[in-house]
Amino acid sequence: MSEKDDPMHLLPATTHSYLFRATETLAEAIVADDVPSRYAIAHVAALQAAAALIAARTDPVEAASRAGRRRPWNAWVRLKKVAPELSEWADYFAAGAAKRAAAEAGSIRAVTAEEADEQVREADRFLAVVEESLGLMAHTSQATPLRHDRLVG
Numbered sequence: 001m002s003e004k005d006d007p008m009h010l011l012p013a014t015t016h017s018y019l020f021r022a023t024e025t026l027a028e029a030i031v032a033d034d035v036p037s038r039y040a041i042a043h044v045a046a047l048q049a050a051a052a053l054i055a056a057r058t059d060p061v062e063a064a065s066r067a068g069r070r071r072p073w074n075a076w077v078r079l080k081k082v083a084p085e086l087s088e089w090a091d092y093f094a095a096g097a098a099k100r101a102a103a104e105a106g107s108i109r110a111v112t113a114e115e116a117d118e119q120v121r122e123a124d125r126f127l128a129v130v131e132e133s134l135g136l137m138a139h140t141s142q143a144t145p146l147r148h149d150r151l152v153g
Contacts, residue, residue, distance in 0.1 A: 011056050011134060018052035022127050023139060029120050030142055036103035039116040042123040043100040046093050049123070049130040050079045056134055057082040083133065089126050 022045045029041035054075065073081075076094035080087045096119065102110035111119075128138035 014055040015052045015134065018048050018055060019127075019131065019134075019136075022046075022048035022052060022130075026120070026123055026127060027142060029123065034108075035113050035116045036106070036108060036110055039096075039111040039119045040100045040103040042116070042119040043093065043096055046119075046123040046126050047075055049127045050075050050090070050093070053086070053130045053133060054078050054082055086129065086133070089129065092122065093126070 025041060025045035025048055029038050029045055032038040032041055058078075074094070076090040076097075079090045099111050099115070124141050128141070131138045
């Protein structure tokens with residue numbers, strides 16, 4: 001494969017940056033000690049993965065020309081526009097945005113341990129889906145065993 005045909009070479013630098021940050025943020029979520037933080041950090045990792053795909057599929061010239069004319073879009077709305085095949089993922093994470101905000105605000109009742117564990121697993125799966133959508137090899141999952149299982153045992 002020539003350098004030109006390598007998917008990594010064809011992706012914008014911002015895509016690489018968002019993927020790296022998503023991976024780092026997901027690792028942080030996995031080891032987070034408290035439930036609200038685990039949920040919120042995992043949700044942010046999913047947002048970063050979405051941003052990577054949006055950056056890869058959005059024409060930078062078109063995006064710049066529209067920047068001053070329209071209200072900014074929610075990442076999940078934009079993801080559905082540039083990657084309609086990921087609409088179910090966008091809906092799933094959009095539905096958790098209010099819980100993430102409450103968790104970030106310090107609410108200890110915003111989410112349960114099970115919801116936090118699910119958010120970590122789903123963010124991990126979503127990152128793999130994004131990587132594959134970009135023509136990259138999906139990362140090896142780090143989200144198992146579940147954090148909740150280690151705390152309850």
